[in-house]
Amino acid sequence: MGRVIYWMNTSIDGYIEDSRGGMDFMDPGEDFRQAANDHVRRTAAFLFGRRLYEAMEKPWTQELGKEGAPALEREFARFYRETPRYVFSDTLQTVPEGLTIVRRKDAVSAVTRLKQEIDGTLQLGGPELAASLLDLIDEFWVYAFPVIIGGGKPYLPVGEELRLRLVEHRSFASGIVFRRYVRP
Known part of the structure; x- marks a missing residue:
């Protein structure tokens, strides 16, 4: 049975993007x-909201996996390309090979099915998608970068309280x- 892990990189004050929609504040070592x-x-599979898919797909399939890129980036790009990817969107009509479009209205049923069919980690990314799938998320991962940006897009949209255990x-x-x- 698959496990859904919601993983996003954030500032220490909990934002995945700054107020201009940028992620330049993240400087991975x-x-x-x-x-x-x-x-x-x-x-085992990536589950992306449309905006995160757009941020990830081109760099990791076209740019960062090329010769001359640092070895760790080329390795990540290879793993990324080899992993099945699902993008949840009502606006996309076509996607490159290796991707599957899932309509947002079908997200809960699709992820429930994927959890039953795929053994391993289903890595979920995108705060709006995560909020719509909250009851299906097994783990919440946060990589907090050492910067305060004071506003932007939060790790999860404002909503209900959810108690967790570290x-x-x-x-x-x-x-x-x-x-x-x-x-818990």
């Missing part, structure tokens, strides 16, 4: 890149702090 590669190596935390030499939570 080699230690973070290695941890990301270790996780993605074991990922089961793992780790500090990186680059100043990034990882926290992994599960439901």
Whole structure:
């Protein structure tokens, strides 16, 4: 049975994007890149909201996997391309090979089915998609970068309170702090 892990990188004040929609405040060190590669190596499928898909797809399929890119980036790009990817969108009509479009209205039933069909980690990304699938998320992962940006797009949209239990935390030499939570 699959496990849904909602993983997003944030500022320490909980934002995944700054107020202009940028993510330039995230400066991953080699230690973070290695941890990301270790996780993605074991990922069975990616579940993306449309905007996160658009931010990830071109860089990791076209640019960062090329010769001349740092070895850890090429490795991540290879894992990314080899992993089945599902994009949840009502506006996209076509996607490249390796991707499957799922209509947003079908998100709950599709992820419920994927959890039953796929053994391993289903890595969920995108705060609006995560909010719509909250009851199906098994773990919440936060990599907090050492910067305060004061506003922008939050890790999860404002909504109901959700109590969690911290089961793992780790500090990186680059100043990034990882926290992994599960439901109590």
